Amino acid sequence: MPTLVVYRKRRGIEAVLLVFSIAIAISGYLLTHLDIDSALPAEWPWAVAALTLLALVAHVMVRWRIPYADPLILPLTMFLNGIGLAMIHRLDLATTVTREDGTVDRMHSAELQLLWTAASILIFALVLILLQNYEVLHRFPYILFTVGIIMLLLPLVPGLGQEKNGSKIWISTGFSSLQPAEFAKIILCVAFAAYLVDKREVLSSAGKRLLGVELPRLRDLGPILLMWVISVLVLFYQKDLGTALLFFGLFVAMLYIATERPSYPIIGVLLFSAAAYAAYVLFAHVRTRVTAWLDPFSDFDTNYQIIQAQFGFAWGGAVGTGWGLGRPNLTPLAKTDFISAALGEELGVFGLAAIIVVYGVLIARGLRAALGSQDPFGKLLAAGLSFIFAIQVFTILGGVTRLLPLTGLTTPFLSQGGSSLVANWVLVALLMVVTHHARRPLVERSANPVVNFAADETMVLEGAR
């Protein structure tokens, strides 16, 4: 009997891992309360029920719509999201105050973040229902590109943009503020993938050689220069190095994957270095960031945040102080930019390393989907989406641990913030749709049976019979 090798569906493994992930997040939450109050919180069964329900909805949607999707992506995402919720709740507890009249009050950002998680899972489900076949996204590269760029530059519109912590990457929409760049990153990734699939032949034609590297032809430098100009606009007007790096890095990485020309990343690094150096010379706050990176203890007041984070890591050591027993709340912005410092303090190097490994596996699964995908658009899309995670995790964790200068990117799924959470869940949904198509045992029949024999080429390989 003819046999072939197919991927297993492995939805069972996904379910087991989901239960495991939720168990870890819940134990973090319970340990916090045990360590602080020596008692379990009254509402803990509700927290278990809420997380289980959300995971169940996501799992059932995957079983229904994309049964061949990668089994690891969903549980690992749920793990990161749950750990983030537990840490945000732990930081909420640190704000507990007892008023004079005896009432106890504290912040409730974890509850809000749980609502955002619920919204994210619903949108995740919606993406799976509407976009079971991602091919439709291939059709509108230029429209998506325009929409993405408009969203990216939206915070520069007077009256709409808001400046927070020195960066102008927010817009206010009546009841809450949004970070449109979080959504722009997905839209632009889709647009880049669609554009590069169509143009890669042209963009990879060789031009002059310089120092042993084949440069692209001058006229093919247009796209990379356009993205560079947009990134420079973001860098200079929104004062956000992280966002500029994310978008430019994403484009250069996808250009390299599509064309296989090493000259593009070389040109990209040179262009970005030039812009970063200009920013260093022109802006005082960039110089502050660089000093805080190389020599934080030279100025305690200015570099207070990064110094507190380093003290946190140092106090945490190998196994951490334990949930609720450190003082991560001393670091400003511990719930957003510095949540990895809070985790490093309370879970230690072992805990933070596990989280980084989970990010690594998540990115590797995405790149695996890119390798396994049969169609070039799916390949580029999966690679681009994985690269978004890779760049974000690398820059923010590098910034917090002082491997790189600090840039204000969000830590995917961990840090507090609705825009980032929803956008990253949409990203995961898209990635899982691509993996579903990559891992399905049979390709569907070609949609168009009309045959164009003239376009065929047949080659003879000598002696290979």
Add this chain to the structure above:
Amino acid sequence: MNEYVILGLKIGFLALVWLLVLFVGAAIRTDVFGRKISTSELAAAGEVSRRGDRGDRKLARRLKIIQGPQAGLSLALGEPIIIGRNDDAQLILEDDYVSTHHARISKGQGYYVIEDLGSTNGTFVNNQRITVPTQVGTGDSVRIGQSVMVLEK
């Protein structure tokens, strides 16, 4: 709480997190090898994409060569057939571009499945080179070497 209990819980939590990582590693390891199944089992299990499997398509009965050195020849479909240059193939194509055992067509429920048997020059369905077993029905074209075949009623 007792500090030893706290230490124990702390270590226990980290062990749980790393257990998850190891479990994920094991899942990836088993995922690498996949699962071996037969073509007919695959078809019977309904693991074929139903998209584009239009109900109005009648099940094809013949495979007819419409281009190439043996144009005009046709063959009844039904039992699994092997196409190749070798004498034991059901459809022997006298063509240097065809491998000894080039492709196999077997029957599913309401359609046929064609798979490439590791040929040198590939098998093309509707002008796209196939890399995995692919569903074909009436009107679809199959190109192997210099020959083009269509599935007919």
